[in-house]
Amino acid sequence: MQNKKDSQILDRGPFYHGTKADLKIGDFLSAGFNSNYRSEIIMNHIYFTALPNGAGLAAALAEGNGYDHIYIVEPTGAFENDSNVTDKKFPGNPTRSYRSTEPLRIIGELTxxxxxxxxxxxxxxxxxxxxxENPDAEIIN
Structure with a gap:
């Protein structure tokens, strides 16, 4: 899939999304929901990674009482590096973290x-x- 800004191939995947939501193959994950880290923020992007353990961390930290799930996902549109970690916290993108305004299609589940x-x-x-606790802590949305 391509970078929104310059049509450069960022990563070929496979890609993963961690959550506590109980979903099925064929379902879509989309932006427009509350952040797991600042619940007062509605997210403009859906986040995913090419690292299973990164998705596992996201699942473990996600809001909710369900089980941790790592879904194998396929972006349905362009995506970009996750600006919350890329270059801001880590040079380059060693976490292989991405975000998109387009939905992600669930194509499998990692167990x-x-x-x-x-x-x-x-x-x-x-x-x-x-x-x-820190209202000045920035989440790039």
Missing amino acids: EWVRLTDEELQNWKERIAKLR
Whole structure:
């Protein structure tokens, strides 16, 4: 799939999206929902990664009481590097994180990945709580 800005191929995937939502193959994930990190923000993009463990982290941190799911997804349109991590936090895009305003089609589900330990998950939750407490912390939407 191509970069929105310059028609350069960013990544060929496969791509993954982590969530607690219970979905089916053929369903679509789309933008327009609350952020898992700042619930008062409606997201203009849908986020995904080419790294299964990155999607696993997103699933573990997602709001909700369901099980962690990593869906194998296919972008239906152009996408770009996730500007929340690319170059802002990490040079380049080592997390292989992307975002799109176009839906992602679920084409499968990954059932095996390296899950966070309880301690790792607690550390991430504390980092997210600090982000939520800081009204000046920017989420690029």
